[in-house]
Amino acid sequence: MDFTQALKLSPDLFTPLTRTPWAGFDIARRYKRKWVDQADKTSIGESWEVSCDPAFPSRILSNNSLLLDVIRAEPERMLSPAYVQKFGPNCDILIKLINAAEPLSLQVHPTDDDKSLKASECGKPESWLVLNAEPGAGLYLGFSKAIERDDLAKLLYADGDLKPYLQFVPVKEGDFFEIDPGVVHAIGPGVTLLEPQRVRTGKAGKTYRFWDWSRRYNADGSLNMKDGKPRELHIEEGLRLIDPTKQVGLPYVASLRRKALEVSLGSLATVFSYPANSNYQVHYFKLKAKAKIRLNAPSGFLTFVCLKGDGLMNTTLKIGTGEPGFVPYSALPLSIEAVSDFDIAIVVPPSCDLSMIQV
Secondary structure, three states: OOOOOOEEEOOOOEOOOOOOOOEEOHHHHHOOHHHOOOHHHOOEOEEEEEOOOOOOOOEEOOOOEEHHHHHHHOHHHHHOHHHHHHHOOOOOEEEEEEEEOOOOOEEEOOOOOOOOOOOOEEOOOEEEEEEEEOOOOEEEEEEOOOOOHHHHHHHHHOOOOOHHHEEEEEOOOOOEEEEOOOOOEEEOOOEEEEEEEEOOOOOEEOOEEEEOOOOOEOOOOOEOOOOOEOOOOOHHHHHHHOOOOOOEHHHHHHHHEOOOEEEEOOOOEEEEEOOOOOOOEEEEEEEOOOOEEEEEOOOOOEEEEEEEOEEEEOOOEEEEOOOEEEEOHHHOOEEEEEOOOEEEEEEEOOOOOOEEEEO
16 A cells, blocks of 8 residues: 555445435535436435544545554554554544435534443544535524523423524534534534544444434334334433533524634635644635645644545545545645645644645
């Protein structure tokens, strides 16, 4: 395997509709036409772009190896000696694309030490970067008005209508939110997100669903309000993690929102760098045709998803819309040349000082 070049990863890891009955059409239409028959008619809720999760593991396209296996076999060449010394031979970054035609269930993620987790599970702090939003579309974050925990429990166990208590947040392209453990959240219809997560290597991130809009489903994931069955809920587990008297209103939403630092790299390239958290940092590059940049990360590696157009990495590797990848430490510095107008999201690990210049 050539560790001096970026590694393309499997672009077609899609969650089945039995797990994402709320799926929309934007992922297939906008990003995955190369890999989907009848893209305009294909609903995809989640596309796993970079993953070491055992259920949906990324494979390296050049030799069909599991990304996790290669990391474990060559940790220093893949991750960097400095990273391995600090964090071990692990890649805890997981990246998804998500699109909804119906609202997702109201949910919350636990911390790693949550007592209800199995040995194979972990917490799942994540972030949301809005890629596309239809007019009027938005997210649900926290509560619109305070409600006592006992009153909320009664409402949930009775499968009552929780919508009047939920804080709706209209969104637009470029909006960014941190969804830490304990944050009450749901994605609304008409929104497409880039969702980086921190999931412990080789484990599955856990979600507690505690309200699902009173919906009922057939076994294939299709909606059947008359004869269908509800999805499994985790009301007790979810209630234990939230505070419905404090996670209230727009001030709470503001505490989750992050603003990008916009930097121009010459006249043809702009990067939007979102504040780093303890698990990763997201950089969104918008390059005009013929733009050339060079990136370096002396103490880490890069993960990426191409979201628009075509480009070249290190002068020879062609990369296009909908293609994810992993840039080993040994492949850095990385040059990117935009063949056409080119958008790419790059997610780097913690303590990774990403440098970027125009060339």
